Amino acid sequence: MSNQAGKIPFVDIQTQYQNLKSEMDAAIQRVMTRGDFVLGDDLTQFEREFAAYCGVSHCMGVADGGNAIQVALRALNIGPGDEVLVPTHTFIASPLGVWQAGATPVLVDVDPRYYTIDPVAAARAVTPKTKAILPVHLYGQPADMDPLLDLAKKHGLVVVEDAAQAHGAEYKGRRCGSLGDAASFSFYPGKNLGAYGDGGGITTARADVAENIRIFRNYGQHPKNVHPTKGINSRLDTMQAAVLRVKLAHLDGWNAKRREAAARYHALLKGAPIGLPEAAPWSTAVWHLYVIQVSDRAAVQKALDDVGAAHGIHYPTPIHLQPAFADLGKGPGSFPVSEALAHRILSLPIFPEITEEQQVRVANAVRKAVGA
Numbered sequence: 159m160s161n162q163a164g165k166i167p168f169v170d171i172q173t174q175y176q177n178l179k180s181e182m183d184a185a186i187q188r189v190m191t192r193g194d195f196v197l198g199d200d201l202t203q204f205e206r207e208f209a210a211y212c213g214v215s216h217c218m219g220v221a222d223g224g225n226a227i228q229v230a231l232r233a234l235n236i237g238p239g240d241e242v243l244v245p246t247h248t249f250i251a252s253p254l255g256v257w258q259a260g261a262t263p264v265l266v267d268v269d270p271r272y273y274t275i276d277p278v279a280a281a282r283a284v285t286p287k288t289k290a291i292l293p294v295h296l297y298g299q300p301a302d303m304d305p306l307l308d309l310a311k312k313h314g315l316v317v318v319e320d321a322a323q324a325h326g327a328e329y330k331g332r333r334c335g336s337l338g339d340a341a342s343f344s345f346y347p348g349k350n351l352g353a354y355g356d357g358g359g360i361t362t363a364r365a366d367v368a369e370n371i372r373i374f375r376n377y378g379q380h381p382k383n384v385h386p387t388k389g390i391n392s393r394l395d396t397m398q399a400a401v402l403r404v405k406l407a408h409l410d411g412w413n414a415k416r417r418e419a420a421a422r423y424h425a426l427l428k429g430a431p432i433g434l435p436e437a438a439p440w441s442t443a444v445w446h447l448y449v450i451q452v453s454d455r456a457a458v459q460k461a462l463d464d465v466g467a468a469h470g471i472h473y474p475t476p477i478h479l480q481p482a483f484a485d486l487g488k489g490p491g492s493f494p495v496s497e498a499l500a501h502r503i504l505s506l507p508i509f510p511e512i513t514e515e516q517q518v519r520v521a522n523a524v525r526k527a528v529g530a
């Protein structure tokens with residue numbers, strides 16, 4: 159029976175569009191009619207609205223979330239010769255953004271319970287060359303910012319949040335995107351706030367940093383035809399900003415639905431021999447991903463395949479074991495927590511539109527596979 163009930167996707171962007179269709183079509187039409195496709199009106203409006211949403215005064219739309227990291231670091235004068243602390247358990251865009259800024263990523267292990275950068279390990283990794291920390295609010299859960307901000311203060315470091323998975327998440331009542339010197343966001347379609355294509359943004363409370371970013375993302379131009387600095391082209395399309403404005407109005411509702419779905423998985427899976435994700439005491443998480451830990455992952459993957467449920471691994475290989483970062487010289491055994499997690503983690507489908515029936519089907523398949 160359960161197989162006939164239809165496939166369970168990992169995210170459901172089509173259903174979301176159908177629910178927004180009239181609003182969304184009108185927004186896109188508006189941009190086409192106006193024709194201000196680059197640095198247009200909806201971009202300015204979106205930047206204002208998203209900054210306010212995050213509780214800061216500035217937001218700059220950029221090409222994507224990886225670019226956002228690079229541009230934010232450059233705007234804070236981080237570059238060649240500088241070291242930036244980054245968790246090794248993250249998406250590769252985090253350390254790549256550091257490398258694209260010309261700086262050196264210095265990898266740090268994560269907390270085994272919350273999956274975010276371990277502040278004690280970060281403190282141990284500081285050298286005289288350390289200039290910044292890039293905590294990642296992984297899976298929609300804020301990193302433990304207070305000890306990291308203390309560490310930054312002690313050593314004169316800047317803090318850039320990688321908030322690509324944490325739109326709307328809160329740390330001790332304050333929104334991600336407002337916790338450091340700047341924050342990078344991704345608006346990749348599958349993120350909690352996603353465009354219809356690539357997109358990214360940077361938030362900051364600092365006017366000087368905002369000004370640097372506005373100039374740098376637009377070929378280093380200010381004013382027209384004057385280039386005080388060598389910049390790049392990294393602009394969020396007006397069309398994508400219009401899409402994001404429509405979606406931003408729904409973000410809190412969607413995040414609430416994700417929290418309900420996470421609580422339901424927790425209730426359905428409790429008592430089984432499975433590591434369940436915990437919301438940290440400091441956090442209002444937004445559950446970009448729901449990541450469990452199991453010892454026989456292949457068996458659980460097969461059971462999910464059998465009921466037509468999508469699943470993923472975020473991420474199967476820690477950064478230090480990726481060939482692209484072999485030059486960092488950190489072999490197996492360098493970061494035991496992240497390496498152990500990489501073998502055990504499994505992401506279950508979670509998205510605002512997921513139904514109770516779908517979650518029950520997923521949970522039953524998981525429980526059966528682990529013999530619970």
Ligand SMILES: *Cc1c(COP(=O)(O)O)cnc(C)c1O
Nearest residue numbers: 222223224249251252322344346
């Ligand atoms: C998605 C993501 C990025 C990169 O975003 P893109 O828009 O795909 O470039 C960076 N960091 C993390 C943690 C992400 O999940």
